[in-house]
Amino acid sequence: MAMSSTRSALARALLAPKPWVPRRCAATAATREAQPQRVAAEMVRYALGGAVHRSSPEEAMRILEQGASNLQGGGEGSAEAVGLLMLAMSTLLYRSGRHKDAMEKLKATQQVVPSAAFRVAAWEALMGLHMEAGQEISYSVSPNDSVDLSIKDDSKWFDQDHLKFRVNAIKGLLALLNGETESAVQLFADGYGDFSEGKNQTENAAISYGEYLHCVGDFTMATQVYEKVLEAEHMEDMSGNLLAAGNMVPEEASLGVTCSYGQLLSHSGKFAEAEDFLTRALQKAEEQFGANHPKVGITLTCVARMYKLKAKWEGSSSIMVQEGLYRKALEVLKAPAINSEGTSNQINWRDIISLARGEYAELLLIQSNRKAEGERMKQWAEDAWRNRRLTLAQALEFSEPSKPTVVVDTRIGRVV
Structure with missing residues (x-):
């Protein structure tokens, strides 16, 4: 239930009118980044820090995929935000031993960003x-x-x-x-x-x-x-x-x-x-x-x-x-x-x-x-x-x- 709530919160943040940047990461987020990139970056940090947050690779992948889906065809900075999420997806695939899938995701990243x-x-x-x-x-x-x-x-x-x-x-x-x-x-x-x-x-x-x-x-x-x-x-x-x-x-x-x-x-x-x-x-x-x-x-x-x-x-x-x-x-x-x-x-x-x-x-x-x-x-x-x-x-x-x-x-x- 807790993980489901977290995922929903992340998804809502993508569509929120104000940037979603937790206090602990506010100092590291580049102020010049477009809002979608800031949100995508935080999702990446969360997903790739699964061991800390107790999220499974499958849960982390769903978070990244949902974020990429919401950002498709968005405004300024959305392509780069999707790129961040796709790079993170390839890393998750690599860590899960799915090397061919990771390579395909990297090729796709080159095509869309x-x-x-x-x-x-x-x-x-x-x-x-x-x-x-x-x-x-x-x-x-x-x-x-x-x-x-x-x-x-x-x-x-x-x-x-x-x-x-x-x-x-x-x-x-x-x-x-x-x-x-x-x-x-x-x-x-x-x-x-x-x-x-x-x-x-x-x-x-x-x-x-x-x-x-x-x-x-x-x-x-x-x-x-x-x-x-x-x-x-x-x-x-x-x-x-x-x-x-x-x-x-x-x-x-x-x-x-x-x-x-x-x-x-x-x-x-x-x-x-x-x-x-x-x-x-x-x-x-x-x-x-x-x-x-x-x-x-x-x-x-x-x-x-x-x-x-x-x-x-x-x-x-x-x-x-x-x-x-x-x-x-x-x-x-x-x-x-x-x-x-x-x-x-x-x-x-x-x-x-x-x-x-x-x-x-x-x-x-x-x-x-x-x-x-x-x-x-x-x-x-x-x-x-x-x-x-x-x-x-x-x-x-x-x-x-x-x-x-x-x-x-x-x-x-x-x-x-």
Whole structure:
């Protein structure tokens, strides 16, 4: 009854003559926004905060759908308001495991919202879901490729540099996944100046730029980029960044930068700090997604890799700790049995599972009574590995700063 009353109140607010903005959000609502956008933004915050408000995904989806229905064909700002609701719907679909439906919703958002900022946000999220699914996409793809030509106006696409930065960052990330490092260099060449400390929803672009620098061994600059994003996160309320969806929402960006920075610290030999940030990342993953979510398994893999590197650099041993972490990570990721035929090419999170099993195999190979098991696991990992930039052996053998290395991107669940 309470939830039904709430839904009705939200629906009535859409048609009310005065803006519906609760007191707790009045300070964050932009006064220049049109009334429909303010109401839509509050509905999005309510729907995506379902855990706090005890609303189910189905209840949250009904609220968003009702709001979008009421706003269709409205006045000034209604198209953008519908766009906010559709982005949120795609996020709910993604979180419910309905990835194809989420992609379709993002494509529909691009079709109906005239604003370049909304369409870039939908495209960024769409590419993020494609990358998470392990689909091969050329970095030359652009937002225009999935927009109806009847409503496309190229002159409006890149009149703002921060939109260029967002688009080029996704293209650069795609180039890295495709093993085209030189193309990534070109795409990231001029963009970072458009990161404006939490404004314009450019934090995901900055994280991707930091990962690029990290991958090619520029640890000094990567450190500066990661720290600037973390500082912006600390200073600003990222939850107000609603022009994002899927695995590019602020919560995912926060987890992503925390985990990537933790990896960089471990690659730099700063293990106490690395452990602190990776522990934070693990806590974020568990709080946001639950203890048995794949993002937890991905983060656990990064924690295990940190302990492996620490043991190597310090000449110590932490075999039991590492093995426990890899076993737990693979369990959470639902890795198939090693003797399962044909599964290495048809599994979710293949990048992370093959990396974790490659690392785990190395632990087994140094134990005389487990070498046979280690060889089988190593072979499975090599067969499953698909990274185009580095071989599995290169990924496992991190040597020193300034050398190419791999970075686990928790947002897309891929080894970059």
